[in-house]
Amino acid sequence: MVSKLSNISLMLRYKSVSAGSFFQNIDGERMMKIIVGFFVVTCFFGGSFFFFYRIFNYLGGLQDIGLLLINKIISLGFLAIFIMLIISNIVTSITTLYRSRETSFLISTPASHSDVFTVKFIDNIFFSTWAVLLLGMPIIFAYGIVRDFRFWHYIYTILFALLPFIIIPACLGVAFSMLMFRLSKSISPRLLLLSFSSILFLIIVLYFKFGQPSSLAFNVISDWRVLNRYLGSMGATSFAFLPSFWISEILRTISAGEGKSLLTYILALISTMILFLNLVFRLAHYLYYESWLASAETRGSKITMKAKTSRSIPFFRMPGWLPSDFRAVLRKDLKIFIREPAQWAQFTVLLALLAIYLVNLKYFPTDVRDSYWKTLIGFGNFAFTGFILATLSIRFVFPNISLEGRSFWAIISSPMPVRRLFWVKFWSAFIIFLFISEVLAFVSNIMLGLRGMLMILTFISVLLMSISLTSLAVGMGAVYPRFEERNPGKIASSMGGMVATVLSLIYVGLMVSIAALPAHRYSVFKMDPTLPFPVFEVSLAAGLMFILNLTTITVPLKLGLRSLKNRDY
Secondary structure, eight states, X not given: OHHHHHHHHHHHHHHHHHHHHHHHTOOHHHHHHHHHHHHHHHHHHXXXXXXXXXHHHHHHTTHHHHHHHHHHHHHHHHHHHHHHHHHHHHHHHIIIIISOHHHHHHHTSSSOHHHHHHHHHHHHHHHHHHHHHHHHHHXXXXXXXXXXXXXXXXXXXXXXXXXXXXXXXXXXXXXXXXXXXXXXTTSOHHHHHHHHHHXXXXXXXXXXXXXXXXXXXXXXGTOHHHHXXXXXXXXXXXXXXXXXXXXXXXXXXXXXXXXXXXXXXXXHHHHHHHHHHXXXXXXXXXXXXXXXXXXXXXXXXXXXXXXXXXXXXXXXXXXXXXXXXXXXXXXXXXXXXXXXHHHHHHHHHHHHHHHHHHHHHTXXXXXXXXXXXXXXXXXXXXXXXXXXXXXXXXXXXXXXXXXXGGXXXXXXXXXXXXXXXXXXXXXXXXXXXXXXXXXXXXXHHHHHTOOTHHHHXXXXXXXXXXXXXXXXXXXXXXXXXXXXXXXXXXXXXXXXXXXXXXXXXXXXXXXXXXXXXXXXXXXXXXXXXXXXXXXXXXXXXXXXXXXXXXXXXXXXXXXXXXXXXXXXX
């Protein structure tokens, strides 16, 4: 037992020394990365806090009904966070516990496999949780300010509620990964992940189908029977055996001063956390090393088979009218994408979240006739589409050039010029993202009942955002390449990725802000036709959009192309 603890403490000390050396040897690039990262985290945290505070503060003024609605929102919010944490832990564990060079090195040391699993399990919790906590923490702080929490309320809420809440899905995600790789010899990991995603998606659809969480959207104002029906369904849609329900009840009991109930829910979370930790470590004792070997064997044994069969797979056959070099690069990128579990797993997760968003829109009222509300709903959907495009571009487009790896010099020395490769990367990414974004915009607008001018404006705006965000991601990816890194997630979270993220979010925010004023004036004009058509506002917005998109398209592309041409390979 003593040697076990000493091995774990030694590996953790190595990590702390490595982290300390990062801060001791801070150069200009690392300082810029820290500043940009801090800026992004602060903006996201502040924006989330402001959003939830405004909602809770408004609902808090509705007396008893408002408090019930706040508790419902918190329960649904933490249920979504719980699901995202499970998915995030599954995806992150593929890299952290199985495809990491550090893991391979630690496995080869005298440390036991259980010790290695303990250290990597801690890493997995950190890497898969910190971003999701940026959404959960603002909910707690906003609720606490509205409900007059004391300082110590936040402390034991975080220690005894939030900490167990994030460990439980970590155990579930890692356990699923171990079982998936252990069964990989007989069942494809891709098939297991797709099956899990399908089951999870089906559960969420059924929840929205029978829970009807959005039935209070508009009609409640005019029909109190809808409110009674909605409040009566709260008990049915809040499953009392989920950690998301327990943490929402902990927040409620703190504000209500119900000590006995508070202790019950805290003990439920802590005892469940201890149970799941015990189960996952017992599972790791028997399965982790075998699953790690199975993942290595599966990865190696399929290379020869894929080399023999890839030519006959119709999916990789590009249209003959495309140029030969374009077909070759696109085929290679698709193969790399399909063969890397972390890539297609995260892409599948994002598509599943988009599908959940569209399913949720089905229950949104489509009989809104007020022009103001129609415009507001349309802009909310437009902003969400822009945010999704920015996320996809940074995660999947930005690392594209860096993923060529150290063999990039071979492409440079081939007859294919750098400029040609650069434009192939741009057009392939743009076509795919334009298709995804336009389908998302069309389906969401139809489900929201938005047609006519709002539909046309959405199509045009999404087209502009697709070009600009793709240009920004490709250009910045060429300015800040990392050919030595093979993990696309780490490439996207590098200093260049942080800069591209900030610029993308600023661009989306400016697009929404520029379009907001003429849209508001136009909605006022529709409500009162006696007012003049807002010619000046529309013209000004069109001019500003033209300048913004022209700058966002041309500047990153020129900088990226110049960087690749001038780089010494």
